[in-house]
Amino acid sequence: MTVMPASLVTGAAGFIGSHLCERLLQAGHRVVGLDAFTDYYPRAVKEANLGTLRTRPDFRFLEVDLARADLAPVVAEADFIFHQAGQPGVRASWGREFDVYVEHNIRATQRLLEAARGSARLQRLVFASSSSVYGETSDLPLREHSPTRPFSPYGVTKLAAEHLCSLYHANYGLPTVALRYFTVYGPRQRPDMAFHKFIRAALQDRPIVLYGDGEQTRDFTYVGDAVEANWLALAPRAVGQVFNIGGGSRCSVIQVLASLEEILGRPIRRDQRPTPPGDVRHTWADTTRAREVLGFSPRASLQEGLARQVAWLRMTAPPESG
């Protein structure tokens, strides 16, 4: 009898985590998906993300808070852990909300690593880090050895979690890998993220809120490519390393809006506001290391990825984010 590899995906009801669960099932893994349904956006949206996953015989769902539960029994059964759970969002991480970021990004990660340290069977722990660890810089493209000076409290918590992963690797040999995602988009994108808000507003013929002059750029990454990077992070050579995961589609917000207008076949009205604190001007990933070590090569063009996200939003009309 062949034994199927067992994967644990934290944040399984989220945008990226739900896609990753599907990819792992497709690869023949047994998957335990874990999520606490934090209230950053509505539970109904996350339940919809899980979709048919819950009906799959090789998928088990656990409603568990990493920051509170006893994680040893959960971790003990995993060959691979994909740690996607976290409190996302740069703009909401100021003020009193910072505690929530510390809880779900730092404490949750430290507790998971402590539990994983005792596992005899764990082969990999892949951590979902962020381009936000770099902060504001004009030295582009960003390389993994570029200075890390976060520009937002969110970025500080992601960098702290990333450091925790590398020091558990250095001290205890835990096989960790960190993937620094650059602005991920596509079907199921979180309702607070720009493309989601742009498309939804345009479909409802409302003006969008455009922060700054629109000339800020991002290295947009299609969700399927971010998911593939997790799969490639199982390569033995990846252990102990950090990788930039960018989609190779660096462009400005104005250019994104032009593409969207083309896909939707209508103009998008703009309500311009000042840039919020914590937002950096540019991101741009140098993905040489991911290409050389992991064989990572993003497949989706921005135009294709946007069209898929538009089709998803047209079809599903997920519940409003409130």
Ligand SMILES: NC(=O)c1ccc[n+]([C@@H]2O[C@H](COP(=O)([O-])OP(=O)(O)OC[C@H]3O[C@@H](n4cnc5c(N)ncnc54)[C@H](O)[C@@H]3O)[C@@H](O)[C@H]2O)c1
């Ligand atoms: N989406 C992006 O562009 C992007 C970019 C860089 C990094 N990331 C990171 O990737 C990961 C996934 O992002 P996403 O966009 O899919 O976010 P998401 O909010 O859709 O998914 C995260 C999930 O984690 C769950 N969660 C949070 N704290 C938890 C806890 N303590 N215990 C259990 N579950 C918990 C939430 O309920 C949520 O369903 C996050 O760690 C985020 O910081 C995302």
